[in-house]
Amino acid sequence: MKILLPVDGSDYTKRMLAHLAAHEELLGASHEYIAFVAVPPIPSHASRFLDHASLNAWYAERAEEVFKPIRAFADQQHWNLRTAHRCGHPAEAITDFAAEEKVDLIVMGTHGQSALANMVLGSVATGVLARCKLPVLLLR
Numbered sequence: 001m002k003i004l005l006p007v008d009g010s011d012y013t014k015r016m017l018a019h020l021a022a023h024e025e026l027l028g029a030s031h032e033y034i035a036f037v038a039v040p041p042i043p044s045h046a047s048r049f050l051d052h053a054s055l056n057a058w059y060a061e062r063a064e065e066v067f068k069p070i071r072a073f074a075d076q077q078h079w080n081l082r083t084a085h086r087c088g089h090p091a092e093a094i095t096d097f098a099a100e101e102k103v104d105l106i107v108m109g110t111h112g113q114s115a116l117a118n119m120v121l122g123s124v125a126t127g128v129l130a131r132c133k134l135p136v137l138l139l140r
Helices: 012-023 053-079 088-102 115-121 124-131
Strands: 002-006 034-040 081-087 106-111 136-139
Touching: 002 088, 012 053, 012 106, 034 053, 034 088, 034 106, 034 115, 034 124, 081 088, 088 124, 106 124
Parallel strands: 002 034, 002 106, 034 081, 106 136
Antiparallel strands: none
């Protein structure tokens, strides 16, 4: 099974990964995992002063800051993990990438906000659920 793990380096990501590791009966190490980071875009008024290569390098560095501890954790768990990142709004980037990669499942950590907070503030998890036709496992 190909499993997408949208990550952002937050405590919610760490809890989600720890939960998967602690409950190996859920998924286990026999699957292909893809850790994915959606890097927020630099505002256009700032990015116009950077060349394309510098901009891409900056996005890759931001993603690598998130991936480094996740790779170490995945190695400890003997997971088959690869990484990918995109620039853009997280919910859109996650669902677009999941469709392109033809993943079987998306597993995400969630902040567990109230319905009112999600309505007012928005939520990446809510956005993914609204856009996605794949199974999504939310871990709180």
